[in-house]
Amino acid sequence: MGTSTSPLSCFPVLLLLFLAAAIPWPRLAHAAGVGGGKWDLLKHSIGISAMHMQLLHNDRVVIFDRTDFGRSMLALPHGKCRHDPKDFVLQVDCTAHSAEYDVSSNSIRPLMVQTDVWCSSGSVSPDGRLIQTGGSNDGERSVRIFAPCNGCDWEENSSGLLVPRWYATNQILPDGRSIIIGGRNQFNYEFYPKSSSTDTLFDLPFLSQTNDPNVENNLYPFVHLNVDGNLFIFANNRAILLDYTRNVVVKRFPKMPDGHARCYPSTGSSVLLPLKKLKRPSVEAEVLICGGAPKGSYFQAIRGSFVGALSTCGRIKITDESPAWSMETMPLARVMGDMILLPDGQVLMINGAKSGVAGWELGRNPELYPVIYRPNSPSGSRFHVQNPTTIPRMYHSSALLLRDGRVLVGGSNPHEFYNFTGVLYPTELSLEAFSPGYLDPGVSHLRPEIISPPSQTKLKYGQSITVRFSLSGELSSKGVSVTMVAPSFTTHSFAMNQRLLELDGRQVKPVSKSVYDVQVTIPESGFLAPSGYYLLFVVHTEVPSEGIWVHIK
Ligand SMILES: *[C@@H]1O[C@H](CO)[C@@H](O)[C@H](O)[C@H]1NC(C)=O
């Protein structure tokens, strides 16, 4: 950020203080290094454990855990019960294992899933329905659809997938279909919905090549839609670029230099960093993968020895001719963390543990401190430790971005059942919100408020739009951008389909006192932004407005 290259330690303390006082304070808050952000307990209990979460465009979050670990603390409505002769634990269960959380009223509505959704995957279709796939036991081939409407519930097809998918990853594609990749003992992919030409399985030998015979380490692969339409797929410690339309690997990326596995159960996390300068063909895309567990950690953990988590991240420009990993070190080691893109383009690392691996009883030492990673800061000043929570969020916890800029945090259940007492890290039924520093009342004078377009506006690829916003304080000359975020399906430390685009064109025109227009262009293609619902934010000097929902087609 600063232009000086002198090490800070050379500065006399007084001079430092003077410099600090001269820097406008929001920047100072970022530069301070430790602290920032605020935690709120939203609900002591929602009755189920938030293992999987997806925000839909009605500002409600679909949440589910599993059907096969006994009674939850949330009753199904109207005396309904699930009758499932195939369930391993309860063949008649009158409790819910899925729920809809309404953000504005902070309330929960129980939902009914019929088959086991444990360790499954999902995407949101262009029309805004959650398409969830797979799971365990009798749910391993299910496709379940949840439409965002009042009083709606899950609709299931228990033979919707060609093969069982447990620990698979989904990505929404530019043509609106979902691709479902891998899962335990599945070295292949398939699509939903199917057409006559794609009504079949496609082999993906990369998944067997990365399937370490001792520990799988390639489950829940990290998948990102690249700006050229190909899929970046990372499993274990390396990645490919897949042209799924021809089933051809078009690029093999080098192994991450330290060679450690980053996928389940050595669970790290991965994000596609914000995409900007969206005029093709020059768009660049970078992936950041952080944390995980060193080689051998799984075997140590099952013998009761919990190895310290990885503190390294690898960052790679996947659009480069010859891409290379650049390694960075986090201030805190983390396994089973989540990485969530914030509307201002920063990356929040949250949840997880300091040692062990993913799996029943295999994690130790919760990492209570989130960290913000600033991708555009110079290397060496990108990581900023935030204020801690008090609630461990171990295996089976999750996080996602809400429209108001807060991050919803829930789940944590490292046990085979709902266990609330007599165990390390009891099953967590609570929901918390982490409010990054940009929500501090102290910066409210910098916070834009979007006046138009209205929420739920329908937009077309390449369309130019004017976003009108107001500001209570003064406009900073260079500090306005407009970002668009695709909400994620988050589970097992990976936020599927998460994507942030910084829109082109940011010239700001004053309209009247405290009101401004900024004109921006919606991305040109579904390669950059698959059709569907996005959250759109105006960001002023790193402080985002509340988002509005827009639909892109
Ligand atoms: C369930 O999905 C399968 C595979 O796509 C399809 O053939 C079948 O018709 C579907 N069943 C229902 C009831 O929709």
Ligand SMILES: *[C@@H]1O[C@H](CO)[C@@H](O)[C@H](O)[C@H]1NC(C)=O
């Ligand atoms: C966890 O819950 C299960 C099911 O209720 C119970 O059988 C088991 O004893 C519990 N474990 C502990 C350590 O309390």
